[in-house]
Amino acid sequence: MSLLVAKAKEQIKSTILNAVDKAMAENILEKSELNDFAIEVPANREHGDYAVNAAMVWARTFKKAPRQIAEIIVSNCDFTNTYIKSCEIAGPGFINLFLADSYYADIVSDTLEKGADYGKSNYGNGERVLVEFVSANPTGPMHIGNARGGALGDCLAAVLSACGYYTEREFYINDAGNQINKFGLSLDLRYLQLYKEGIEMPEDSYHGEDIIAHAKAFAEINGDSFVDKSEADRRKALVEFALPKNIKGLETDLGKYRITYDTWFKESTLHNNGETSRIIELLKQSGHTYTEEDALWFKATDFGCDKDFVLVRANGVPTYVVPDIAYHYNKLVTRKFDKAIDILGADHHGYVPRLKAALTALGVDASRLDVVLMQMVRLVRDGEVIKASKRSGKAITLVTLLDEVPIDAARFFFNLREPNSHFDFDLDLAVNESNSNPVYYVQYAYARICSILRNLEAEGICRRTVGYDDLKLLTMPEERELILHISALTDEIISSAKAYDPAKITHYVEELATKFHKFYSACRVKGEDEKLMQARLALCSATGIVIKNVLTLMKIDAPEKM
RNA sequence: CCGCCUGUGGCGCAGCUGGAUAACGCAGCAGAUUCCGAUUCUGAAGAACGGGGGUUCGAAUCCCUUCAGGCGGGCCA
Numbered sequence: 001m002s003l004l005v006a007k008a009k010e011q012i013k014s015t016i017l018n019a020v021d022k023a024m025a026e027n028i029l030e031k032s033e034l035n036d037f038a039i040e041v042p043a044n045r046e047h048g049d050y051a052v053n054a055a056m057v058w059a060r061t062f063k064k065a066p067r068q069i070a071e072i073i074v075s076n077c078d079f080t081n082t083y084i085k086s087c088e089i090a091g092p093g094f095i096n097l098f099l100a101d102s103y104y105a106d107i108v109s110d111t112l113e114k115g116a117d118y119g120k121s122n123y124g125n126g127e128r129v130l131v132e133f134v135s136a137n138p139t140g141p142m143h144i145g146n147a148r149g150g151a152l153g154d155c156l157a158a159v160l161s162a163c164g165y166y167t168e169r170e171f172y173i174n175d176a177g178n179q180i181n182k183f184g185l186s187l188d189l190r191y192l193q194l195y196k197e198g199i200e201m202p203e204d205s206y207h208g209e210d211i212i213a214h215a216k217a218f219a220e221i222n223g224d225s226f227v228d229k230s231e232a233d234r235r236k237a238l239v240e241f242a243l244p245k246n247i248k249g250l251e252t253d254l255g256k257y258r259i260t261y262d263t264w265f266k267e268s269t270l271h272n273n274g275e276t277s278r279i280i281e282l283l284k285q286s287g288h289t290y291t292e293e294d295a296l297w298f299k300a301t302d303f304g305c306d307k308d309f310v311l312v313r314a315n316g317v318p319t320y321v322v323p324d325i326a327y328h329y330n331k332l333v334t335r336k337f338d339k340a341i342d343i344l345g346a347d348h349h350g351y352v353p354r355l356k357a358a359l360t361a362l363g364v365d366a367s368r369l370d371v372v373l374m375q376m377v378r379l380v381r382d383g384e385v386i387k388a389s390k391r392s393g394k395a396i397t398l399v400t401l402l403d404e405v406p407i408d409a410a411r412f413f414f415n416l417r418e419p420n421s422h423f424d425f426d427l428d429l430a431v432n433e434s435n436s437n438p439v440y441y442v443q444y445a446y447a448r449i450c451s452i453l454r455n456l457e458a459e460g461i462c463r464r465t466v467g468y469d470d471l472k473l474l475t476m477p478e479e480r481e482l483i484l485h486i487s488a489l490t491d492e493i494i495s496s497a498k499a500y501d502p503a504k505i506t507h508y509v510e511e512l513a514t515k516f517h518k519f520y521s522a523c524r525v526k527g528e529d530e531k532l533m534q535a536r537l538a539l540c541s542a543t544g545i546v547i548k549n550v551l552t553l554m555k556i557d558a559p560e561k562m
Numbered sequence: 563c564c565g566c567c568u569g570u571g572g573c574g575c576a577g578c579u580g581g582a583u584a585a586c587g588c589a590g591c592a593g594a595u596u597c598c599g600a601u602u603c604u605g606a607a608g609a610a611c612g613g614g615g616g617u618u619c620g621a622a623u624c625c626c627u628u629c630a631g632g633c634g635g636g637c638c639a
Contacts, residue, residue, distance in 0.1 A: 043577090043585075053581065059619070066619075091582040092620075137639085179639065204638090295637055306565075306635080313637040320639050349566055350634045375567075375632075417575080420567060422632065424574085429588095437601085438587080444601050452598050461598090507576065507586095514586080517602055526598040540598095562601080 011082040019076035032061045048096030055093040066093025105471035107487045111542040119489040124165030131157040133343035135172040138246045139183040142398040151414035153343040154259045155502035168262040176268045184235035190215035214242040258555040270326045279326040286361040303357035325358045346373045372500045374419040381427045405430045408556045412439040415502045445513035449544040450560040466538040470531040478522040482515045509550040
């Protein structure tokens with residue numbers, strides 16, 4: 001937590017508690033066990049910098065009217081050596097507190113001092129977290145949902161790092177199982193089509209252009225030499241040819257999106273080193289499996305699920321859940337991450353309880369797995385939803401999106417809403433380089449700050465140093481609003497991390513830009529009294545630091561000119 | 563049928579560990595720049611928070627119910 005905010009709140013809390021203790025000691029109030037109360041920032045700034053609801057919370061305890069209790073508390077308060085300047089009782093019994101000028105001055109000087117580190121904290125205490133996101137099928141191009149997952153997962157990982165978690169990013173490559181078989185089949189047929197007539201693509205094969213391109217590229221190298229080989233050999237060769245290209249492509253495309261992973265984890269490694277079969281054995285040993293109609297079932301109903309599910313099919317092939325269980329076991333047990341976070345499409349929500357049930361059966365605390373479910377994205381152009389058909393292979397891909405929309409805008413837009421809300425991505429707005437685009441609004445505020453500092457520095461006016469006492473001159477409402485917002489950054493990042501919701505810091509930085517613009521139009525910098533001018537310049541610098549820190553966290557450019 | 567998610571002014575949304583006149587953007591109306599970047603700011607208008615019930619001194623926030631929409635409930639992934 002931000003030291004200064006925490007310090008102020010701590011002072012408020014102990015001041016109130018001391019006052020009520022004193023009143024109880026003097027028998028003005030009956031001696032009682034006290035519930036916790038809240039210290040919050042009032043929506044309306046006329047209600048002070050912080051408001052305390054203690055008198056209302058304790059109304060029942062003391063069997064007195066809230067305002068009466070508030071009177072007693074206030075008359076016993078001692079503000080000596082605290083940031084608290086004054087207080088008043090208001091409304092139904094709130095105690096509103098006003099903080100001293102030194103509090104505001106401390107915030108500004110603290111921000112300037114910490115610079116690029118301002119906003120960081122050690123809330124996570126080094127806990128090891130693995131964030132897995134995108135994990136798109138390597139059998140084809142990434143779609144628009146992957147674009148959201150990418151921006152979300154990457155920013156979430158950054159937010160976690162910023163508040164003291166040890167974080168790694170991971171991409172899980174489904175390079176085994178059914179979809180790879182389907183991939184092989186599709187490549188095979190496209191390859192054979194080059195040399196034979198009358199070969200149809202079945203309904204459930206991949207119809208995309210990329211498959212045709214792979215087949216052609218393969219044919220350019222190998223000619224028809226594979227036509228007469230066995231189907232199995234041909235498919236194997238085709239997959240071994242195309243899959244690495246696809247994986248490389250995923251890496252390149254995500255790289256353009258400014259996403260880099262610590263690990264690209266291949267599903268096949270779980271099969272090759274026997275982890276999947278070991279998981280099946282462990283699950284059998286747990287006593288929560290049974291055989292029915294030649295299939296091996298997991299008794300998920302033992303763990304509160306409404307249905308059991310199949311682990312190994314009657315034909316002896318494990319279902320997709322087995323490698324998934326093995327994979328998560330690997331994350332939490334083998335690699336000893338304290339926490340695994342998966343970013344998944346909401347269509348996977350039904351599967352989460354099953355996975356957790358299996359982990360529980362394996363003796364793993366399932367609460368160490370957190371799944372962030374993300375609702376689908378629709379693309380909107382000219383107010384119309386763009387329908388993407390998977391069948392024709394014409395779904396809007398991440399690459400086409402990024403061709404059209406600046407990376408900054410894409411990353412910002414996908415973090416504009418909480419993950420679990422349906423989201424329409426407005427292509428026109430994202431491309432719009434004007435006031436209506438929130439990314440530009442924030443970037444403009446930063447560029448404006450840089451411009452002021454740059455110009456006034458050139459004129460020899462801005463010296464980038466300010467006396468501490470001068471900072472106490474920042475008393476205009478717009479200045480105070482801005483400073484208080486700056487003070488909230490650290491907590492905002494923590495709260496974003498707790499909620500697994502990077503959209504909170506997107507909103508934060510938008511609001512910061514607003515408050516800066518308001519300050520800017522209400523308060524002149526240039527031409528003011530020397531001390532005040534330096535103080536305001538310092539406030540500009542501090543604001544710039546915060547905007548830059550947030551944008552950097554989101555891997556969005558903070559332009560000094562635009 | 564069951565489960566998860568969503569429902570706030572014309573549109574898009576914030577608030578949702580309960581608190582004082584429900585915040586903001588867009589569209590729209592009226593204004594502001596001799597001076598630090600107008601991609602900005604100010605003002606007016608516009609919603610009792612899907613409906614109903616409950617808990618509470620106090621509910622957009624918690625509980626129940628109901629309606630509407632999205633997604634799930636495969637020996638598909």
